[in-house]
Amino acid sequence: PQSIIFRPLLVSFCAAAFATRPLLNPKHFTARFQMSSQPEKVPRLTMRIGTHDGSFHCDEVLACWLLKQTEKFQNAEIIRTRDPKILFGDESSGVLPCDVIVDVGAQYVPEQFKFDHHQREFTGTFSPKHQTKLSSAGLIYKHFGLEILQRILPAVSPDQVQKLYDVVYNNFIEEIDGVDNGVSCYPTTIEPAYRITTQLGQRVGRLNPRWNDAVQDPNPGFFKAIDMVGAEFSQVVDYYGNSWLPARTIVAESLARRFEVDPSGSIMIMETFAPWKEHLFELEAESGAHVVYVLFGDSSGSWRVQCVPARPDSFES
Numbered sequence: 001p002q003s004i005i006f007r008p009l010l011v012s013f014c015a016a017a018f019a020t021r022p023l024l025n026p027k028h029f030t031a032r033f034q035m036s037s038q039p040e041k042v043p044r045l046t047m048r049i050g051t052h053d054g055s056f057h058c059d060e061v062l063a064c065w066l067l068k069q070t071e072k073f074q075n076a077e078i079i080r081t082r083d084p085k086i087l088f089g090d091e092s093s094g095v096l097p098c099d100v101i102v103d104v105g106a107q108y109v110p111e112q113f114k115f116d117h118h119q120r121e122f123t124g125t126f127s128p129k130h131q132t133k134l135s136s137a138g139l140i141y142k143h144f145g146l147e148i149l150q151r152i153l154p155a156v157s158p159d160q161v162q163k164l165y166d167v168v169y170n171n172f173i174e175e176i177d178g179v180d181n182g183v184s185c186y187p188t189t190i191e192p193a194y195r196i197t198t199q200l201g202q203r204v205g206r207l208n209p210r211w212n213d214a215v216q217d218p219n220p221g222f223f224k225a226i227d228m229v230g231a232e233f234s235q236v237v238d239y240y241g242n243s244w245l246p247a248r249t250i251v252a253e254s255l256a257r258r259f260e261v262d263p264s265g266s267i268m269i270m271e272t273f274a275p276w277k278e279h280l281f282e283l284e285a286e287s288g289a290h291v292v293y294v295l296f297g298d299s300s301g302s303w304r305v306q307c308v309p310a311r312p313d314s315f316e317s
Contacts, residue, residue, distance in 0.1 A: 047076035050087045050098030050105075051136075054299060056080075059135035059180040060103035062173075063115070066140045067100060069148045076100075103136035115139040117181070126169050126177075135180035141173045188310070200232060247274035248283075255283050258291065266292040273297055277309065 049067055051060045067073040079086060079098060087105055089097030100113035107114040108122055117124070117135055124134050126142055134142065141148075149161045149168065156164070178185060186192075207221035207228075254270045261267050270276060273296045280291060295305050 047073055047099040049073060049076045049078045050101040051078065051080055052082050052104035053080040054082075057103075057180060058176050059137040062137040062176060063102045063135075063140040066137070066144060066148055067102070069151060070144050071147070071151075073100060102140060108139070110139075110143055115143075126174065127166075130174070132174050132178045132183050133181045135177040137180070138169070138173050138177040141169060145169070145173075191311075198232065198236075200229060204229065244275075247276070248279045250274040251276045251279040252283055255280065255287070255289055255291070258289065266290060268294050270294065270296040280308065281311070 049064055051064060064078050082104060085095055087098050087101055089095050102115045105114055105116045106119045107116055115136055117139060125132060126134060126138060145165050146161060149164050204225045207225045208218055209216045250272050251274065254268050258265045258268045261269050268291045276294060284290060291308055293305055293307060295303055298304050
């Protein structure tokens with residue numbers, strides 16, 4: 001029976017449960033992407049940016065874009081892999097390391113161009129005034145942001161760029177750092193009145209004429225906004241109809257089988273992975289069930305265990 005097959009796995013995993021990690025201008029982003037492969041054995045001339053493969057997140061996506069705005073890495077190719085021989089090189093095979101590594105490798109050594117934030121001992125912030133732990137986006141911005149801003153705004157004085165350096169972090173980068181590291185922007189004891197999932201209102205607002213635009217005609221922006229909100233609405237409906245609903249079915253079926261896994265009913269196994277948090281909370285409220293741990297397979301064929309959070313959007317268990 002399934003419960004017998006998985007019982008040893010459940011006992012060992014659940015005893016030490018851990019949480020898993022559960023986003024431009026095209027002419028500036030012409031990197032050639034290379035998936036994980038066998039290490040090369042020949043010298044290369046092109047610089048390489050190394051980051052992890054698999055599911056991608058906003059922080060390393062932005063970190064890679066930022067690096068390609070620098071003089072040093074503007075022509076670098078981006079390598080997505082977790083193979084340490086490709087990331088850090090392999091002297092015995094003659095494999096050269098990546099020139100900069102972001103969001104993978106468990107090392108933060110800026111003088112060696114290693115920028116990861118996942119290691120337990122890392123607590124870096126943008127400045128002593130900030131409390132939000134840096135993600136890979138914040139790390140790259142902290143070390144290369146001044147150069148990047150000056151290259152984007154060559155007519156702006158260095159003193160003004162220094163001011164913008166702080167403003168851009170506070171109003172753009174810090175949000176990405178906070179979300180990636182699970183830093184809530186308000187006390188977790190406060191239940192939000194509604195959910196913000198798109199920032200659509202702000203993006204529409206930015207299409208209005210700026211105060212100093214030579215032409216103060218809002219109509220072109222208005223019709224761009226119509227196209228933008230229509231496309232986003234259609235995308236959201238497609239997502240809920242063709243992804244969200246099928247996921248709910250998988251979670252409901254997995255929840256119904258929880259007593260086959262363990263007599264307590266507190267452990268749920270998803271033989272087919274799907275996003276589960278939102279569905280689980282709703283289904284628990286409807287059925288009175290209470291799940292503590294969820295096990296699921298990942299893309300590598302391994303099993304992972306995750307503790308159910310306090311709320312679907314919470315980073316606390």
